[in-house]
Amino acid sequence: MHRLTVEARVTLLDALRDRLALTGAKKGCDRGECGACTVLVDGRRVKSCMTLAVMEDGRRITTVEGLTRGDRLHAVQEAFIRRDAFQCGFCTSGQIMSAVACIDEGRTGSDDEIREWISGNLCRCGCYPNIVDAVRDGARNAPGGGAGEAGR
Amino acid sequence: MKLFDYARTARASEAVELVAARPGGAFIAGGTELTNLMKDGVLAPDLVVDVNSLPLDHITLRNGRLSIGATARMRDVAEHPVVREHFPVVSEALLASASPQVRGRASVGGNLMQRTRCWYYRDPGSPCNRREPGSGCPALKGQNRWHAILGGSDHCIAVHPSDLAVALAALDAVVLTLGPDGRRSLPLRDLHLLPGGTPHRETGLRHGEMITGVEIPQSPLARHSRYLKVRDRASFEFAVVSVAAALTLKGRVVSDVRLAFGGIAPKPWRSPKAEQALRNRPLTEVTIAMAGRALVKDATPREHNAFKVDLVQRALADILETLGGKR
Numbered sequence A: 001m002h003r004l005t006v007e008a009r010v011t012l013l014d015a016l017r018d019r020l021a022l023t024g025a026k027k028g029c030d031r032g033e034c035g036a037c038t039v040l041v042d043g044r045r046v047k048s049c050m051t052l053a054v055m056e057d058g059r060r061i062t063t064v065e066g067l068t069r070g071d072r073l074h075a076v077q078e079a080f081i082r083r084d085a086f087q088c089g090f091c092t093s094g095q096i097m098s099a100v101a102c103i104d105e106g107r108t109g110s111d112d113e114i115r116e117w118i119s120g121n122l123c124r125c126g127c128y129p130n131i132v133d134a135v136r137d138g139a140r141n142a143p144g145g146g147a148g149e150a151g152r
Numbered sequence B: 001m002k003l004f005d006y007a008r009t010a011r012a013s014e015a016v017e018l019v020a021a022r023p024g025g026a027f028i029a030g031g032t033e034l035t036n037l038m039k040d041g042v043l044a045p046d047l048v049v050d051v052n053s054l055p056l057d058h059i060t061l062r063n064g065r066l067s068i069g070a071t072a073r074m075r076d077v078a079e080h081p082v083v084r085e086h087f088p089v090v091s092e093a094l095l096a097s098a099s100p101q102v103r104g105r106a107s108v109g110g111n112l113m114q115r116t117r118c119w120y121y122r123d124p125g126s127p128c129n130r131r132e133p134g135s136g137c138p139a140l141k142g143q144n145r146w147h148a149i150l151g152g153s154d155h156c157i158a159v160h161p162s163d164l165a166v167a168l169a170a171l172d173a174v175v176l177t178l179g180p181d182g183r184r185s186l187p188l189r190d191l192h193l194l195p196g197g198t199p200h201r202e203t204g205l206r207h208g209e210m211i212t213g214v215e216i217p218q219s220p221l222a223r224h225s226r227y228l229k230v231r232d233r234a235s236f237e238f239a240v241v242s243v244a245a246a247l248t249l250k251g252r253v254v255s256d257v258r259l260a261f262g263g264i265a266p267k268p269w270r271s272p273k274a275e276q277a278l279r280n281r282p283l284t285e286v287t288i289a290m291a292g293r294a295l296v297k298d299a300t301p302r303e304h305n306a307f308k309v310d311l312v313q314r315a316l317a318d319i320l321e322t323l324g325g326k327r
């Protein structure tokens, strides 16, 4: 739980990064177009650049920092490493948060379905094939292991 | 973003009073549009009233009408079993919109009230009659690939980007509102205004008037409906052109049909003449082609968007053949 006083114009993304030093969520476009800022709000994936922090008062926010259990990475994080699903890594935390929700939503039945349901996350380095592999692996290794289990 | 006051209430009447009392007031629901417009400096409200605590997120079918609350999320409407079964065009239009993250957040009311994606409108450094009356419209002679071929004027040729609005237009939906003067309802087709000489008047709503929900009549037509969206990439992109179609057949003869089009006009575009070309006629290549020609008869293509004249006719043929069981 964090208690913060912010101006109404501060987005959730800026509050996380600048006020709470949770820099896992990245600022790519700041316009909802890239997905780098994806976090979970009460278990649902949200682009944190497009919501005001004041609107999230009292809600449970999960950033990529909250996915690990102690030293143990989340199955989706493991899968991204094993599948080498990044190059520069800028999009990765957003991809992972989106993947966790995508698995939770049950949208990983086929590679085409995965592609459609993570299409809100762009990768400038073009690592899409490996990202799809990682999401598929993550879904297998974390059945139902999405948002519900994630940390704060 | 400029500084602004923020208020949240669980009473619709209070939300309306708050916004109505401030000329610079605005509602916020999902925030997926308003925050972008504020960052770009297109809008600068001095008061933002959060409507997310209002009890307006219902999705219910009663007495032959589907009622959807204004704060229902795009995702929840799209995935609702009743919507999928009885109003497939609505579900398909929503699932073809934006991204899962946006759909999980964005509301039905905010979706209908979203502004054009015209790049001149979105860039306060450019003139734009819609944003700044009288400043001019660079799209008329500029980069107009995304712009309207029907319904535009010498003052503005921006298109409305909502997929949901196109689906709702095809199904003769009604918009319910609560304003400073009380409740009223208006046909969805009267919500968005054609630009004419006053493109800055974008909707039929008054300041402080809030959308509380939409209603769609249940019918065999609605049940037999589809949405086809043509875009520059496979997913997560606005429509270049789109078609919402609802069709019932008696044998091969069209007993009734509703068509609405996106990406070609400043508002969801209905074409009574295209519908007429099909109604009570057999659904054949010939009648489908006649409907397409009727649709684009008065089109005013521009330098970069003339391709839409053909594209929208092909999209129409495609969806009618699918609905008619030929594919």
Ligand SMILES: Cc1cc2nc3c(=O)[nH]c(=O)nc-3n(C[C@H](O)[C@H](O)[C@H](O)COP(=O)(O)OP(=O)(O)OC[C@H]3O[C@@H](n4cnc5c(N)ncnc54)[C@H](O)[C@@H]3O)c2cc1C
Binding pocket: A031, A032, A033, B026, B027, B028, B029, B030, B031, B032, B033, B034, B035, B051, B070, B071, B096, B097, B098, B099, B102, B105, B106, B107, B108, B109, B110, B111, B112, B113, B114, B161, B162, B163, B164, B209, B210, B211, B212, B236, B237, B238, B239
């Ligand atoms: C990257 C991206 C891609 C997108 N792609 C698509 C797409 O393919 N198809 C598509 O249709 N849309 C698309 N959108 C637009 C998206 O659907 C809208 O941003 C969203 O529906 C707006 O809903 P909201 O609740 O977030 O609105 P807000 O941002 O909360 O509000 C939007 C506007 O509506 C007003 N408003 C909100 N609620 C009400 C109400 N109840 N009554 C009256 N006024 C109200 C606000 O004052 C504001 O002016 C995209 C958006 C993004 C960011």
Ligand code: FES
Binding pocket: A026, A027, A028, A029, A030, A031, A032, A033, A034, A035, A036, A037, A038, A047, A048, A049, A050
């Ligand atoms: S930074 Fe939020 S979507 Fe790009």
Ligand code: FES
Binding pocket: A085, A086, A087, A088, A089, A090, A091, A092, A122, A123, A124, A125, A126, A127
């Ligand atoms: S790894 Fe570089 S943007 Fe995706």
